Amino acid sequence: MILPPHLTVRGGHLQIGDHDTVDLAERFGTPLYVTDETRIRENFRRLSSALTGYYPEVRVLYAAKANGNLAILRVLASMGAGADVFSAGEVTLALAAGMSPESLLFNGSSKSPSDLALAVEKGVRVSVDSLDELRELDRAAGEAGTTVDIAFRINPEITVPTHPKIATGLATSKFGIPAGEILDAYRHALAAEHINPVGIHCHIGSQILDVEPFAREVDVLIGVASDLIDIGVDLSFIDIGGGLGIPYRRGIDQAPTPEDYAGAVMPVFLAGIRDLGIAPELWVEPGRWLVADSTILLTRVSSVKAAHKTFANVDAGFNLLARPVMYDSYHEVVAANRADAPPEREYSIAGPICETGDILAEDRLLPYIAAGDILAVLDAGAYGFAMSSQYNSRPRCAEVLLSGENAGLMRRAETIDDLTATMVVPPWQA
Numbered sequence: 001m002i003l004p005p006h007l008t009v010r011g012g013h014l015q016i017g018d019h020d021t022v023d024l025a026e027r028f029g030t031p032l033y034v035t036d037e038t039r040i041r042e043n044f045r046r047l048s049s050a051l052t053g054y055y056p057e058v059r060v061l062y063a064a065k066a067n068g069n070l071a072i073l074r075v076l077a078s079m080g081a082g083a084d085v086f087s088a089g090e091v092t093l094a095l096a097a098g099m100s101p102e103s104l105l106f107n108g109s110s111k112s113p114s115d116l117a118l119a120v121e122k123g124v125r126v127s128v129d130s131l132d133e134l135r136e137l138d139r140a141a142g143e144a145g146t147t148v149d150i151a152f153r154i155n156p157e158i159t160v161p162t163h164p165k166i167a168t169g170l171a172t173s174k175f176g177i178p179a180g181e182i183l184d185a186y187r188h189a190l191a192a193e194h195i196n197p198v199g200i201h202c203h204i205g206s207q208i209l210d211v212e213p214f215a216r217e218v219d220v221l222i223g224v225a226s227d228l229i230d231i232g233v234d235l236s237f238i239d240i241g242g243g244l245g246i247p248y249r250r251g252i253d254q255a256p257t258p259e260d261y262a263g264a265v266m267p268v269f270l271a272g273i274r275d276l277g278i279a280p281e282l283w284v285e286p287g288r289w290l291v292a293d294s295t296i297l298l299t300r301v302s303s304v305k306a307a308h309k310t311f312a313n314v315d316a317g318f319n320l321l322a323r324p325v326m327y328d329s330y331h332e333v334v335a336a337n338r339a340d341a342p343p344e345r346e347y348s349i350a351g352p353i354c355e356t357g358d359i360l361a362e363d364r365l366l367p368y369i370a371a372g373d374i375l376a377v378l379d380a381g382a383y384g385f386a387m388s389s390q391y392n393s394r395p396r397c398a399e400v401l402l403s404g405e406n407a408g409l410m411r412r413a414e415t416i417d418d419l420t421a422t423m424v425v426p427p428w429q430a
């Protein structure tokens, strides 16, 4: 396994940034999400400069669903990021983190009237996903006496090499307006009194380890842009979404770099807009690539059991990291307090949830492991805590942020009292 540069081994312990993971586990308890802020900053700089090297008018909208902690949003806001927001909660958090309304795009295939009213009230642009939504947004903007800038989300009907649950641009996907109907949708938008169509939006899927589908996507969008110019749409942005994957199998997965990504999409984009004689902003919506590798999940071994396999039973399960169970995802596991010990045997890392499928990692060759040891699950910063639950009435764990020599909570652990905090005694039980 090849560790990313912010993860190192010192004195037999895994370090993240300047910090010893075993000390962090002792100090803050386990399970524990630990994020290295410096790594997020490096990732942002790298992705953003790979793109702006080709074209200055690039806007990076961080996909807030990947990790919506306010502290993370603040870090990205301070770097100049906007956000792809998918709910009233994400709009509110992004604004609270200091992002400006114009740097957000409110996405989603099922926004409620109150979501749309919030976008109107805050002055956030909307990626519209259906004609019903367009009508409701026009009504909401009219009621507020204003006009809303929108894009339509296009379904480009592009197959991508990723898990089917996270391929979003397939013809069968619930997202977007089919490419064949998109012009008609823009005609409706042009005719609507309180709607100003200014952009095109697309997102083809997530954890994509090949850049070619992104280039094809941009090609489709340029074709649509050409048709839109013909019907009188004045395009100020083209948003190509997120989706760049990371090498979860460290040293094995061949993942494109941001430079590969930019090298594939930018020439198509630049040639396209030059031919059309327009200069819209290019928007991208990376989530995973910015935050996934910044974070590890520390979990303590409760017991080791030799059954038909050797199970290392740990205190974090799919309540805290749903990806392995949901998408058969692979996350590397490091024995944090024996990080330079030789491999001993294969262990399956099993969570505490009452389901057979609650396995974080299958058959991993690891050093000798005993109860009390600390394991680190890598690349847990995207769709990790963000998808956690209280299943089996387990309070969620804490999240720690590291910045240089600083280490501090960015979310406290929930308590048993938190489990009942929103429960109400029905009147007849009182």
Ligand code: LLP
Binding pocket: 063, 065, 066, 084, 107, 166, 168, 203, 205, 206, 207, 241, 242, 243, 244, 285, 286, 287, 288, 289, 323, 327, 382, 383
């Ligand atoms: N833009 C839109 C409209 C999206 O729906 C998404 C992700 C992104 C951007 C960011 O995609 P990224 O750069 O992170 O690939 N829970 C799954 C991933 C779901 C992705 C949902 N949409 C996972 O754990 O793999």
